[in-house]
Amino acid sequence: MSGCALFLLSPLHASGFLAAAPLARSPRCAAVVSAESHWMDFLKFGGAPPPFDVLSKTQEYVAATASAASDRGEYLPAPETYYADDYVFRGSIVGPISRRDVAETQKSFNLLGAYPDIDRGIFGLTVDPQNPYRVFFFERWTATMTGSIKIGPLTLPPSNKRIETPIHVTSITWNPDGKVVYESISPPVDRFEGNTKGAGAVFGLLAGAGLQLPASVGDPARILAARMPSATLMHALIAQQKLNTDVFRGALGKTWSGEAEVPAWWKSTSKGAEPNDRLVHH
Numbered sequence: 001m002s003g004c005a006l007f008l009l010s011p012l013h014a015s016g017f018l019a020a021a022p023l024a025r026s027p028r029c030a031a032v033v034s035a036e037s038h039w040m041d042f043l044k045f046g047g048a049p050p051p052f053d054v055l056s057k058t059q060e061y062v063a064a065t066a067s068a069a070s071d072r073g074e075y076l077p078a079p080e081t082y083y084a085d086d087y088v089f090r091g092s093i094v095g096p097i098s099r100r101d102v103a104e105t106q107k108s109f110n111l112l113g114a115y116p117d118i119d120r121g122i123f124g125l126t127v128d129p130q131n132p133y134r135v136f137f138f139e140r141w142t143a144t145m146t147g148s149i150k151i152g153p154l155t156l157p158p159s160n161k162r163i164e165t166p167i168h169v170t171s172i173t174w175n176p177d178g179k180v181v182y183e184s185i186s187p188p189v190d191r192f193e194g195n196t197k198g199a200g201a202v203f204g205l206l207a208g209a210g211l212q213l214p215a216s217v218g219d220p221a222r223i224l225a226a227r228m229p230s231a232t233l234m235h236a237l238i239a240q241q242k243l244n245t246d247v248f249r250g251a252l253g254k255t256w257s258g259e260a261e262v263p264a265w266w267k268s269t270s271k272g273a274e275p276n277d278r279l280v281h282h
Contacts, residue, residue, distance in 0.1 A: 039267040043173050043182055044131050051176060055125055058135045058172055061180065062122065084179035086263035091185045093273040098261040101254050110150050111205055114158070115143035118205075134173040140194075141165040141204060149209050156209040165204030166193040 061082055080099075087099040112118060121140040128134040142164045149156040166188035173182040191198030199207040256262075256271045270277045 042265045043133060045133060045176055048176070050133050050174065052174075052178055054127060054133060054135050054174055057174060057178060058125065058137075061172065082180050084175050084177070084181040086265060087179075087181055087183075088263060088266050089183045092187050093255075095256055096262050096266050096268070096271070097254060098257040098263075101257045101261060104254075110148060111202065114145050114147040114149045114156075114209070115205060116146060118143035128171075131173070133175070134171055136169055136171045138167050138189075139170055139201070140167045141201060143205065143208070145205075145208050149206070156206075156211060159208060159210055161208050163196055163204055163208035164194040165196050165200050166191055166198060168200045 064079060064082070080103075083099045088096045089099075089102055090096050119142050121142060122137050123140075125135055125137040128136060142162070144162045145159045147158055167190060168188050169186040171182075171184045172180055175181040185201065188198060188200035191200075194204065196204035196207040268277055
C-alpha cells in the first residue's frame with residue numbers, strides 16, 4: 001500500500017496553479033548556510049544564487065505534466081529532461097526513492113484513469129527565504145472516481161464519489177543546471193478539511209475509492225497506540241513497508257530505493273516511516 005504514495009511526487013493537473021495570486025519575486029539574497037553544517041545544505045549549492053527564475057521554472061514543470069496527461073488521457077510523469085541524475089523524492093512515510101524507481105512504480109497505477117478530472121488546486125507558490133533553489137506550494141486535490149484503481153492484485157471499482165482532500169505542502173528543489181534534484185511532500189495541514197477523513201493526496205484518492213488505510217486517523221489501532229505507550233503501531237507500519245519493499249521487491253510499489261540507487265548526497269539512512277536518524281554532518 002505505501003508504495004502508492006509515490007504518486008505524490010507526480011504533477012497531474014494544475015488549473016488551480018494557473019489561477020494563483022501574483023507570484024512573489026525570487027529572493028535576491030544567496031542561500032543562507034547555517035553555522036552548524038546540516039547535511040541538507042548540499043541543496044543550497046554553496047550559497048550561490050540560481051541562474052534562472054525558480055518560480056517560472058516550477059510553473060513550467062507543473063504545466064508540462066498537466067499538458068502531457070490531458071493530451072494522452074493517461075498519467076505521464078514530467079519529461080525526464082526535468083530531473084537530475086541524483087534526484088530524490090521523500091515524503092513523511094515514503095522514500096528516499098530514485099527517479100527510476102518512482103517511474104517504474106507509477107506504471108502499474110491507474111490513478112488518473114480512475115480520477116480523470118483530478119485537479120491538484122495548487123496555490124501560494126513561494127521561494128524558501130533560506131534557499132532560493134527551493135519552491136514551496138499548497139495543494140488541495142479534488143476529483144471524481146469514475147474508473148478503477150489497481151494496486152498489485154487488488155482492483156478498486158469506480159465509486160463515482162467526488163473527493164476533496166485536506167491541504168498539504170509540496171516542495172521542489174532545483175539544482176544550478178535547472179534540474180529537479182529533490183521533491184518532498186508534507187502530511188495534511190488540517191485533517192478536518194475535505195471529505196477523506198483526514199487522508200491527503202494519494203491517500204485521499206484511495207480513501208475515496210473505499211480503501212481502509214492502515215494507521216489512518218480514526219483507525220482503532222492508532223487510537224489504541226495513543227492510549228497505550230507500549231503499542232507498536234509505527235513498528236508494524238515499518239515492518240509492513242520492509243516486507244513489501246525489501247522482501248517482496250516492491251510488489252505493491254516500492255516505498256524506497258535500494259542503497260545503490262540513492263545518490264551519495266542523501267545522507268540519512270532512515271527509510272519510509274522510520275524516525276529521523278541524523279541532523280548534521282559529523
